[in-house]
Amino acid sequence: MLKQSLNQKLLQKLSPLQIQVIKLLEIPTTQLEQRIKEEMEENPVLELERDSRDPDDEEDAAPETENEKDEMSIDAYIQDEDIPAYKLSSRNFSKDDKQEDVPFSSGTTFHEHLVSQMGLRIMDDRQALIAEYIIGNIDEDGYLRREVDEVIDDLAFSQNVEVDEREALEVLKMVQDFDPSGVGARDLRECLLLQLDRKDHEDPIVEKAHHLVKHHFDEFTRKHYDKIEKRMHLKDGELKEILEEILHLNPKPGSSYSNPVTKTVQHIIPDFILDVEDEKPRLSLNNRNVPELRISNTYSEMFEDYQANKKNQSKEKKEALMFVKQKLDSAKWFIDAIRQRQNTLLTVMQSILEYQYEYFLEGDETKLRPMILKDIADRTDLDISTVSRVSNSKYIQTHFGIFPLKYFFSEGLQTDSGEEVSTREIKRILQDCIDNEDKRKPLTDDRLAGILQEKSYNIARRTVAKYREQLNIPVARLRKEW
Structure with a gap:
């Protein structure tokens, strides 16, 4: 039997502005500038504040320039932009649209260093494809943290290449022969063995170090040295030499790739700057690399003209102006979101500063008070998740050093x-x-x-x-x- 009834539910629906603010809160200053550039590339309505002309400069402009500006119209916009018809409708997107990011690189990374060595080995095209995929799964410490079976499955699904375990292990062995020594190992034991394999095994200490790691690794990690001495029948002082040989190996071969020219270095850019003036802390946002944005007057005036002349507009013009309106709304939301982001960041950091006031005066760690996210949320009337987003991946520069905001939170x-x-x-x-x-x-x-x-x-x-x-x-x- 069908029954119809009314139910009242309270649902929270986020506005586009709220969504923008949440996303922007999560990113640090180092990524904000790039995020603004991306938004400007996608939305022609946004422009830099400093790009706006000075009134005196406009008076000195050539007459031809003034005429061009005056003649800017909807027809010109349609012609210049050459917007596809499907993008002029209110549903201005397509599932077939491709969002292609342009990659950039700085120097040669650790993985590029490994790939460059492939040309020094005799490999056919198939082996090269497998090797490059294995290298892509090696982490910054130099380890292959995935099972060979998983790599084989990924090659089948993503590259449509059927590989058996024997072939995969054969190519992995080639990669493990690359520099630095120990790269491509699947665990610490294999990493140490790969490094010992390259040493002179005519040296009895090297040979015994290899034997220890291969056959007594569990006892070695637990420091059960008495058991090792008995099982390997070692003489007095011999174990110490063997341990020294092992301890000179690199447990993280990827970290040894530290050439400043060939390794990408992550620089910390503080989100906040704290100065002390007259024995009082003064907090400010680091906006040095964050450009000011404004709405383009050209597009604003274009839309205002349409509002004043709604009658007798062609369908094409109406669709184009709807597209402009969407871009105007999106630009306003983005500018407001940036503003709200900055205000929220300052509100949270100011509350942290007040809570840890004694600490920030001198940087004395013993004066750090116990503080959790809820303490700041209660003081700012913000949600705990908002305080968490602000605290994550953000840094403050003080007169006694640069610190992540998470540093100031403790139970x-x-x-x-x-x-x-x-x-x-x-x-x-x-x-x-x-x-x-x-x-x-x-x-x-x-x-x-x-x-x-x-x-x-x-x-x-x-x-x-x-x-x-x-x-x-x-x-x-x-x-x-x-």
Whole structure:
């Protein structure tokens, strides 16, 4: 039986402006300039503020230029732009439209360095295709982090090339013969073996280092040296030489490719600049490379003329002007979104500055207060997701260094006296304790927890273990030195 009923629902629909603001909030200053350039290329209604003519310059302009400007009309716009008919309608897009980005490069990257070595190896076209695909899957550390089966599947789907495991491994072995030594390894063990393979195996230490990594790698990573000595029947002092040989290898061969000419370097451009004047912090946005935008007067006047002369317009002119209106609306949304982005960035950073006021005066890390996203969201009346977008990938330049905004956020704990302290302070104490420990008897997590409790920080052993792992510090057994 059919039944008809009314239901009331509250739905939130984002406007084009809100969508623009959200997208722009996520990108840092380093990408904002490029994003503005892309929008200007797509929308002729947008132009740079500095491109507008000075009134005095316009008076001195030649008469021919003035006449050309006066004669700009809808007919001229249609003729000059040569807009396809499907783009003049209100649905001014097609599923067949191609958005092609023009790539750019700076110097030679690590992957280009690997590809360039293909010409030095004897390969047929098929092997070259497989090799180039394998190189494309090698990360910046120099490892192939994907299973060979996955690479084979991708070649079949994306390149329509059927490859069996034997052939794929054969080409992978060719790539692993490239420089730097160890490149193309699928794990640390294989990376070390590839490097040892290129050394002189007539040297007994090299030969035994290779044997250790190949047959006793688990014991090596766990520092079970007594077991290794017994199983390899090593003499006194021999293990130390073998370990030194292994420790001189590069666990990240891709990172060794550090020629400043041939490696792309990521420069940090701060989004905020903080100066201290008369012992008071002064915050500003870094707009040095962000151009000011305006709506083109030509297109605005064109649309106003149409509004004043709606009668007797041809269908072609009406469609063209609808297209212009859409571009005008899009330009206004973009300019407003940029403005809202800047205002939101300043609002959030100003609130962080006020919350961490004592810290920003001197840069003393001990004065950093515990602060989470919700603290700033409550102070600014913004959503937590908005504060998160602002804090992500953004930097501030201060008189004591450049810091990511995420640096100022941390959870808090209470001491026995009820004083709230930042978890960053706890981690700093842990780091100091481990840096100054006796490496022959490193501090266990239980002992570290005891030291913190002696300092009035009531923290459980499992919490100490969590903070130690966040600091990338191994357990006591693996920190032990002979």
